[in-house]
Amino acid sequence: MTGLRVVPAWRHGNERLYVCLADGRNVAWYDRDSSRVNLLSEDREEEVLDALAPFLTGQFTVGPPPVPTPAELARLALHPDDDLAPNRPGEALRISLDRDPVPARRLRTDARHRALAAERTVGEALDELEGAGWRVLHSVPLPGGARIHHLLIGPGGLFCVGALAVRRQRVRIADPMVAVGRAEPVPLLRSIRSDAGRASFALTAEVRPVLALAGTGAADLAVAAPPRDVRVLREADLPGLARLGGVLKPADVEALHASARDRRTWLQV
Template structure:
């Protein structure tokens, strides 16, 4: 073969069709999802379009690759070990359970597994907001062994979300106390607000606290808690309806900052 050939590849879960010269040099790639042909060599434009002809569908933009934004440059320069974006919901608990699964004969379930179920349920709900212009980070590490369960960034602002397992229990929230069923009350809202304050300091932007209740049979709020939004897992999509706070460029810039582990080392 003397002309360019098309090589299909997958990058970050997206299909790309690279156009390569016989000597192995790439001269273009076609991003199906973006409907864009990115030319690395303008003088090979006709050859590229001829090679890609059988693969092109609908309206396609043809031109040089777009100039990366500052947020994209920051992401590209981030070392993989410092990138928090790949973290799974409950990442810290998954690692802990992998290292120490605990005895299998306990009469009561390991509380870590219940906490993991809560974080996974909430994390999956937040990840589904991605199509509405939101980004979710999970298990954001803080100094001292603390962590933010979930950080959500989108058009409606920034939220630090704390997931609480409450399966089949009545939850009473009387600021700052949270009571599950007949258990002793805990001043959990102080922790939720503290997480948001630390995130605000790290990102130099307002981060609002959210308590997400997973599986609660009933939620009692004698009075609205100060600053904290209390939601069940079914109500988390309400966040996607919030807007008017951040522009898309601001969302991307804050996400690029937040996903860097080094951002959180001094809060």
């Protein structure tokens, strides 16, 4: 018996197996994606490999952890209060509902609940892309009270994704106006373009706008003409974004994500 235990965990969609002492301190980890055993203490190599033996398959390398990239160093230096990465889908709406809950006797449903459900649905679909090399940030605050519902960064570029709850209602789009059901049209595409433009300015990179229709089911989508430069995707179409590529290298994705997750990046846009 080595006295070491193996604890599985997930990081950016990739599985890691951490090798820990009895007091919980890590002495090594096995990254399945790179097939590498990273040792924090070289004198424990034999014990670590014994503990990992049931999990090691095929060829693998053993050595000290790689030198942190500039993006990783920036992340380590980021104060927790300025880190947007922990934000859940609809984080701002969750806070709003906690601070100002709906009265128990209110007859009409608070629109914030439908909006939150839409952001959660779209956010969960985008989170699934992390295994394909994408990074996602949710509820990114902008000066003036605006916010980006979801910011997607990956091999196919950067996307500002706005979530819209439709619940199988008819959706009519006549750029820049969007109408859901019997509601009056609103210039939603203009707002999404504006958010994408502000994100482009903050990150000094092209950010493309996307409107994601959440909960559409068999909803009827009527588009007078294809919106200029805005992708309109149903909920079921979101996984298709993972097939896009050829724009950013992995190092670029990590660098942009490190910048975007810093709340201070967005203060002057």
